[in-house]
Amino acid sequence: GxxxxxxxxxxxxxxxxxxxxxxxxxxxxxxxxxWYRQFPKQxxxxxxxxxxGSKATYEQGVEKDxxxxxxxxxxxxxLTVTSAHPEDSSFYICSADSRSADTQYFGPGTxxxxx
Amino acid sequence: GENVEQHPSTLSVQEGDSxxxxxxxxxxASNYFPWYKQELGKGPQLIxxxxxxxxxxxxxxxxxxxxxxxxxxxxxxxxxxxxxxxVYFCALLYSSASKIIFGSGTRLSIRP
Numbered sequence: 001g002x003x004x005x006x007x008x009x010x011x012x013x014x015x016x017x018x019x020x021x022x023x024x025x026x027x028x029x030x031x032x033x034x035w036y037r038q039f040p041k042q043x044x045x046x047x048x049x050x051x052x053g054s055k056a057t058y059e060q061g062v063e064k065d066x067x068x069x070x071x072x073x074x075x076x077x078x079l080t081v082t083s084a085h086p087e088d089s090s091f092y093i094c095s096a097d098s099r100s101a102d103t104q105y106f107g108p109g110t111x112x113x114x115x
Numbered sequence: 116g117e118n119v120e121q122h123p124s125t126l127s128v129q130e131g132d133s134x135x136x137x138x139x140x141x142x143x144a145s146n147y148f149p150w151y152k153q154e155l156g157k158g159p160q161l162i163x164x165x166x167x168x169x170x171x172x173x174x175x176x177x178x179x180x181x182x183x184x185x186x187x188x189x190x191x192x193x194x195x196x197x198x199x200x201x202v203y204f205c206a207l208l209y210s211s212a213s214k215i216i217f218g219s220g221t222r223l224s225i226r227p
Contacts, residue, residue, distance in 0.1 A: 006158075034214065043204060043217045044159065093158050095215070103149065104215055109158040 006107040023094030029074035030096035038091040084114045117209040121218030138205035139187040147208035
């Protein structure tokens with residue numbers, strides 16, 4: 001199947017700093033990518049939908065000024081957590097929409113820990 | 116609105132027995148129903164999916180059934196093995212927004 005990568009796989013940062021997470025589709029082009037957040041022992045919750053060349057669409061309750069999303073190319077979307085706080089500590093997972101396969105492929109996730 | 120309910124939340128079966136996980140949904144326009152397996156510390160892995168034009172799909176020990184009239188779909192794992200232990204999520208494509216919505220997950224444990 002298609003491959004989606006995330007970088008970094010884990011990151012630890014101090015409270016108040018910003019962290020950028022990259023999501024790449026390695027062998028296909030993705031006009032749409034999605035960002036999810038998963039807290040321990042919970043399900044994946046969609047944060048936002050990222051479309052190449054346009055502004056992201058955020059789910060209700062997700063602060064767009066805190067979670068900045070950029071989808072600059074058909075193979076790369078980035079999520080920046082600005083002014084991170086301990087409550088932002090979570091597992092962040094992206095997915096990419098493969099039109100040819102008519103499905104979405106998920107990345108391996110990024111574990112964010114804010115001290 | 117989008118909603119998918121998944122049961123049970125935990126499931127323990129003897130190795131070699133079958134496991135069944137069920138999900139119900141409310142969006143009658145949904146037409147794509149994937150199932151994901153998630154191991155600890157990893158992203159979800161697509162294991163099987165079904166579209167609304169079929170009622171059943173099978174891939175080796177894994178099968179999925181779909182009843183669009185009743186709005187429920189199920190995952191069946193036969194001849195379970197220790198490596199089947201993981202958290203399983205049902206999901207659906209919420210048609211009006213082209214986004215995948217996840218169920219709450221089932222933690223499957225295979226007893227040796």
